[in-house]
Amino acid sequence: MTDYAKPLPYPDADSAPYWQWAKQRELRMQRCADCHQVRFPPRPMCPACNSQRDEWVAMSGTGTIYSWIIVHPPVLPAFAAEAPYAVVLVQLDDDPGLRLVGAVSDIANEDLAAGIPVEVWFDDVTEEITLPKWRRRRA
Ligand SMILES: [Zn+2]
Secondary structure, eight states: OTTOOSOOOOOOTTTHHHHHHHHTTOOEEEEETTTOOEESSOOSSOTTTOOOOEEEEEOOOEEEEEEEEEEOSSOOGGGGGGOSEEEEEEEETTOTTOEEEEEBSSSOGGGOOTTOEEEEEEEEOSSSOEEEEEEEOOO
16 A cells, blocks of 8 residues: 555644544544534634534535546646546535535446435555545445
C-alpha cells in the first residue's frame, strides 16, 4: 500500500475526525452541537448559528448520484493510466444538502446517470489514509 502514488488528502484540525472515522469504516459528518445542522466540509464555526461546538455523527452511507464528470487527458500524471475516469457527486440520503465528491468503482462511465443509488465503501490507500468511495447500492 505504501506505493500509492496519487495525491492524498492532508487532514487538518477541522477535517482530521472525518479521516479518522473513514479509517474505521464509518462515514461521519460534522454536525453543529447547538442547532444540529450537518456541515461539509468540516469547519470551526456553524454557518447557520455561529456556534463553535460540534459533534461527529454517523451517516447512513447511502445516497444517489446527483451529477458526474468524465475526466479525460490531460490529467495529473498519477491519474493518467486511469483516464478517462468518472468523478461523481453523491447526494446523501441523510440530507439532500449534503453532497460529496468521490470516485465510483463499479459503474462504467457510459452507464452513469443521475439518480443511481450508491453506497459508500472504504479504500485503504495507505497506512494513514482511507478514502470513502462509492459503488452501486447492493441492499
Ligand atoms: Zn449551528
